[in-house]
Amino acid sequence: xxxxxxxxxxxxxxxxxxxxxxxxxxxxxxxxxxxxxxxxxxxxxxxxxxxxxxxxxxxxxxxxxxxxxxxxxxxxxxxxxxxxxxxxxxxxxxxxxxxxxxxxxxxxxxxxxxxxxxxxxxxxxxxxxxxxxxxxxxxxxxxxxxxxxxxxx
DNA sequence: GCCAACGTTGGC
DNA sequence: GCCAACGTTGGC
Numbered sequence: 166x167x168x169x170x171x172x173x174x175x176x177x178x179x180x181x182x183x184x185x186x187x188x189x190x191x192x193x194x195x196x197x198x199x200x201x202x203x204x205x206x207x208x209x210x211x212x213x214x215x216x217x218x219x220x221x222x223x224x225x226x227x228x229x230x231x232x233x234x235x236x237x238x239x240x241x242x243x244x245x246x247x248x249x250x251x252x253x254x255x256x257x258x259x260x261x262x263x264x265x266x267x268x269x270x271x272x273x274x275x276x277x278x279x280x281x282x283x284x285x286x287x288x289x290x291x292x293x294x295x296x297x298x299x300x301x302x303x304x305x306x307x308x309x310x311x312x313x314x315x316x317x318x
Numbered sequence: 319g320c321c322a323a324c325g326t327t328g329g330c
Numbered sequence: 331g332c333c334a335a336c337g338t339t340g341g342c
Contacts, residue, residue, distance in 0.1 A: 172339095172340090174340090195338095196325075197325090197326095198325090218339080218340060218341085219339080219340055219341080220340095223340080223341070277341080294322090294323080294341090295322070295323040295324060295339095295340095296323090296324090296340095297323075297324060297325085297338080297339045297340065299339085
């Protein structure tokens with residue numbers, strides 16, 4: 166079992182949209198490192214922290230899980246899509262993604278500001294300066310701490 | 319909206 | 331294969 170953090174801009178694809186869709190392919194990732202995490206390291210059932218980036222405030226807002234094996238990101242082949250990539254072909258697709266399934270929203274969002282100030286969380290990747298990876302591995306202890314804070318008492 | 323930090327591209 | 335230029339991410 167692995168743990169992940171996946172970023173999405175709130176007005177692009179929010180936790181509420183995932184809640185409504187229940188399950189969605191995580192298309193649009195155009196970074197090789199992030200793709201490799203999905204393609205090579207994610208397993209069905211892996212737990213995912215859903216993070217709103219560029220948001221007010223930027224925060225972990227929900228919980229999701231990996232719901233499929235990696236598959237071709239079709240938006241790369243779609244000329245009309247803003248994610249279209251001419252280098253990707255049906256025969257040799259460059260970009261892959263997994264499906265992500267909604268689990269829950271956090272009662273209390275865990276903000277980036279809080280993460281940076283929390284002794285247990287401050288060394289999370291997402292808190293590192295200049296860290297732009299949209300998919301990041303998360304340590305179990307960090308994951309558990311976020312859930313503890315997010316579900317609240 | 320600004321801009322630092324970073325990944326990618328392309329000329330050489 | 332180096333590295334400058336460029337485009338993007340994302341916090342602020």
